[in-house]
Amino acid sequence: MAQHNPWPDEGNTGHIWDEDLRELDNPPPLWWMLSFYAGFIMIVFYSLYYPTIPLTDGTGEFTKGMAEWTQVEEYHDDYAVLKDWRKAKFADKEEKLAALSVDEIIKDDDLRSYAVATSKVLFGDYCAACHGAGGQGNPNFPVLADDDWLWGGKPAQIEASLVNGRIGNMPAKGMMGNLNEQEISDVADYVIALSEGKGDDAAYAAGKAVYTKGMCMACHGPAGKPLAPAGAANLTDQVWRFSSDRAEVINVITNGVNVKKDGQYIAGTKQAVMPSFKERLPNADVNIKRLTVYVHALGGGQ
Amino acid sequence: MSEDNKSGHQDHSQPASVLDEMDTSNKNLQNIGVELLPVHTGGTVHAKRIPGMFRKFKWWIASFWIILFIGPYLRWDGHQAILFDLPNRQFHIFGLTILPQDIWILAMILLFFALLLAASTAIAGRLWCGYFCFHTVWTDVFTWIEEKFEGQPNKRIKLEQAPMSLEKLKVKVPKHLIWLLIGFATSFSFVAYFVDAFDLWSRLFAFEWGATETTTVLILGIATYFFAGILREQVCIGFCPYARIQGAMYDTETVVPTYDKERGEPRGRMKRTKPGEEAPELGDCIDCNLCVAVCPTGVDIRYGQQFGCITCGLCIDACDSVMEKIKKPKGLIRYASLAEFGGKQLPAIWKRPRVVVYSSIMLFSAAMIVWGLMTMSPMDVKALHERAPLFVQMSDGNIQNKWTMKVVNKGNMPMAAEITVKGPESLAYNVDKVIDIQPGNVGSTTLFVRMPRKQLEDVNTPIVITVTDLNNPAIVEEYEATFIGPRPR
Numbered sequence: 135m136a137q138h139n140p141w142p143d144e145g146n147t148g149h150i151w152d153e154d155l156r157e158l159d160n161p162p163p164l165w166w167m168l169s170f171y172a173g174f175i176m177i178v179f180y181s182l183y184y185p186t187i188p189l190t191d192g193t194g195e196f197t198k199g200m201a202e203w204t205q206v207e208e209y210h211d212d213y214a215v216l217k218d219w220r221k222a223k224f225a226d227k228e229e230k231l232a233a234l235s236v237d238e239i240i241k242d243d244d245l246r247s248y249a250v251a252t253s254k255v256l257f258g259d260y261c262a263a264c265h266g267a268g269g270q271g272n273p274n275f276p277v278l279a280d281d282d283w284l285w286g287g288k289p290a291q292i293e294a295s296l297v298n299g300r301i302g303n304m305p306a307k308g309m310m311g312n313l314n315e316q317e318i319s320d321v322a323d324y325v326i327a328l329s330e331g332k333g334d335d336a337a338y339a340a341g342k343a344v345y346t347k348g349m350c351m352a353c354h355g356p357a358g359k360p361l362a363p364a365g366a367a368n369l370t371d372q373v374w375r376f377s378s379d380r381a382e383v384i385n386v387i388t389n390g391v392n393v394k395k396d397g398q399y400i401a402g403t404k405q406a407v408m409p410s411f412k413e414r415l416p417n418a419d420v421n422i423k424r425l426t427v428y429v430h431a432l433g434g435g436q
Numbered sequence: 437m438s439e440d441n442k443s444g445h446q447d448h449s450q451p452a453s454v455l456d457e458m459d460t461s462n463k464n465l466q467n468i469g470v471e472l473l474p475v476h477t478g479g480t481v482h483a484k485r486i487p488g489m490f491r492k493f494k495w496w497i498a499s500f501w502i503i504l505f506i507g508p509y510l511r512w513d514g515h516q517a518i519l520f521d522l523p524n525r526q527f528h529i530f531g532l533t534i535l536p537q538d539i540w541i542l543a544m545i546l547l548f549f550a551l552l553l554a555a556s557t558a559i560a561g562r563l564w565c566g567y568f569c570f571h572t573v574w575t576d577v578f579t580w581i582e583e584k585f586e587g588q589p590n591k592r593i594k595l596e597q598a599p600m601s602l603e604k605l606k607v608k609v610p611k612h613l614i615w616l617l618i619g620f621a622t623s624f625s626f627v628a629y630f631v632d633a634f635d636l637w638s639r640l641f642a643f644e645w646g647a648t649e650t651t652t653v654l655i656l657g658i659a660t661y662f663f664a665g666i667l668r669e670q671v672c673i674g675f676c677p678y679a680r681i682q683g684a685m686y687d688t689e690t691v692v693p694t695y696d697k698e699r700g701e702p703r704g705r706m707k708r709t710k711p712g713e714e715a716p717e718l719g720d721c722i723d724c725n726l727c728v729a730v731c732p733t734g735v736d737i738r739y740g741q742q743f744g745c746i747t748c749g750l751c752i753d754a755c756d757s758v759m760e761k762i763k764k765p766k767g768l769i770r771y772a773s774l775a776e777f778g779g780k781q782l783p784a785i786w787k788r789p790r791v792v793v794y795s796s797i798m799l800f801s802a803a804m805i806v807w808g809l810m811t812m813s814p815m816d817v818k819a820l821h822e823r824a825p826l827f828v829q830m831s832d833g834n835i836q837n838k839w840t841m842k843v844v845n846k847g848n849m850p851m852a853a854e855i856t857v858k859g860p861e862s863l864a865y866n867v868d869k870v871i872d873i874q875p876g877n878v879g880s881t882t883l884f885v886r887m888p889r890k891q892l893e894d895v896n897t898p899i900v901i902t903v904t905d906l907n908n909p910a911i912v913e914e915y916e917a918t919f920i921g922p923r924p925r
Contacts, residue, residue: 270825282831371831
């Protein structure tokens with residue numbers, strides 16, 4: 135920095151570098167200063183008008199502000215506008231959903247697409263916890279995306295499941311509760327062979343005899359296939375209600391499904407209860423139909 | 437350094453700096469070796485208009501911009517021929533509809549024009565600035581109108597300095613009104629490329645314009661008036677980035693309007709010599725300053741190429757007209773390159789590496805544009821594989837995969853999209869429905885594909901999903917997808 139100042143009269147600050155590079159002390163332009171001051175005045179009004187000053191009472195609240203504006207209120211207002219818009223835009227479709235039966239909705243391409251598209255959130259909220267986000271099922275909870283239905287895969291049957299809920303019911307150790315361990319082991323082998331299509335092999339004759347004697351056939355059908363869907367699993371197909379693991383099969387035969395003693399579930403029994411959604415769903419009249427269409431379209435509807 | 441400069445600082449007590457020895461006020465910066473080009477600082481540049489070849493050329497090129505005003509009213513198949521429909525996210529250009537999916541073509545178009553700018557600038561200087569740029573053209577038209585109202589430059593300067601009076605207002609007000617009118621015609625035409633032009637007119641008279649239209653037209657209109665009418669050359673000198681970028685694209689082989697110093701200097705007016713006095717050796721430049729007077733950015737081309745020069749060629753017209761009068765050969769100022777003045781032969785255009793590189797990129801982008809437009813299918817297919825579950829075990833031993841098919845109709849006719857699947861022989865599929873899709877819309881449906889678990893050799897099996905428009909079977913799109921199954925046992 136030079137020690138002397140060759141430009142004493144130009145109003146520089148005396149800071150000079152590289153012999154001629156110097157710092158001047160010019161005021162900012164008038165318009166700039168005016169907007170600067172206007173900014174200060176604006177801050178005063180702003181802090182009066184909007185919530186601005188944090189309160190020290192530990193609540194994390196702010197002064198209310200004269201406008202009594204809050205962000206969440208603005209969000210609610212905006213959301214209400216969106217909701218009204220949606221309501222108006224899809225009013226005719228919603229009306230149709232309410233008026234038509236599930237079968238009629240499925241026949242109408244447009245309406246079916248609409249029902250499926252508007253079901254995703256509902257399914258996520260009410261169904262996915264047990265049945266998985268895409269109906270892929272969870273351990274002990276049935277897959278909805280396949281074509282194997284315990285209670286029937288026709289729209290009306292799915293709707294009935296939603297309205298009334300479902301409770302599985304399989305007695306422990308056969309209908310009489312009288313199978314011994316050897317018999318249980320034989321019948322387990324037979325059941326596994328059934329799903330592999332080898333049920334008629336001589337090797338499984340013992341199991342087959344137990345199957346008939348133990349009255350498994352009363353629900354699962356004479357050939358391992360239920361005569362009508364009433365909660366009993368089809369034993370001849372490739373889909374397992376619980377697991378294809380032999381130990382698990384034996385466990386299910388031994389302890390049954392939803393078997394209670396003195397009002398308490400017995401140890402090892404499978405708990406398989408689907409609640410009724412008639413009361414649980416908001417706007418259940420329409421939403422049950424909507425979800426029925428959705429589940430029907432997941433991959434295996436009949 | 438002159439004597440009086442020195443004497444001005446003689447009594448400095450501490451002569452430590454070289455600056456002490458000279459007057460450092462800005463005017464004398466030349467004294468310490470800084471060359472200052474005289475930049476026009478005296479308010480608005482009032483350039484003289486004289487006829488000539490380049491003047492004519494400028495008008496011809498400028499007339500291209502008439503298209504801007506006519507464009508919105510052209511019709512094609514019952515809709516506006518060129519319509520950038522932002523709310524519906526589609527661009528209509530005559531028979532062509534461009535959707536956001538095709539936006540890469542826009543990137544190619546931008547690349548093409550960027551390189552066109554680079555190549556043309558490398559060859560012949562700021563052709564864009566001098567002849568084509570809308571700012572140059574609009575300013576040219578605005579000053580032409582000004583001359584019609586206010587007369588030649590000297591009269592305009594006088595009027596500017598005159599005190600406000602009724603006479604002055606009588607001239608000024610209509611001029612500004614016409615300028616504003618052109619400004620609004622410009623902004624209106626611009627907006628009319630984004631909404632239907634006739635609709636825009638009818639809603640203007642019904643006072644039904646929306647906020648976006650109103651503000652866009654107002655801001656653009658006033659900006660046009662302000663930039664072309666008031667700021668003029670200041671935009672080129674102070675605002676425009678392209679002016680500086682193009683300056684950096686010159687090389688010694690670029691031809692630009694250049695003053696032939698060899699021939700022109702020493703400049704001066706021919707004086708009558710008294711008997712016995714020797715006439716001074718003078719160059720061809722008679723220092724008439726006409727080249728400066730006609731320059732729309734107020735530069736003096738005789739200092740050489742400089743950032744203010746938009747290479748519009750008007751100084752060439754001016755100088756040639758003078759050379760004609762004094763019976764000297766034309767071309768004292770002419771389009772020439774530095775290499776030429778250095779006595780070098782200009783290489784052929786296709787032998788200059790920069791031009792070759794620029795043009796090959798241009799060719800590439802042009803080819804991409806043509807290819808893109810030729811192969812642009814009116815149908816766009818997206819197949820979204822269901823993720824939860826990736827596959828489902830069916831009761832009969834099949835494995836099932838699910839896709840959500842989304843088909844975009846980019847054409848102008850309704851589509852009936854039929855979906856078929858090709859893959860291993862054992863593959864079976866069923867589709868929810870044939871999708872009917874209106875132009876510009878998306879239709880979706882569900883596709884289920886099944887294969888016996890025993891036949892799956894791998895986790896992944898490639899399949900091909902084909903979508904055919906039943907209304908026009910020539911429109912076919914194929915989508916390569918992967919069928920996913922469990923690990924083979």
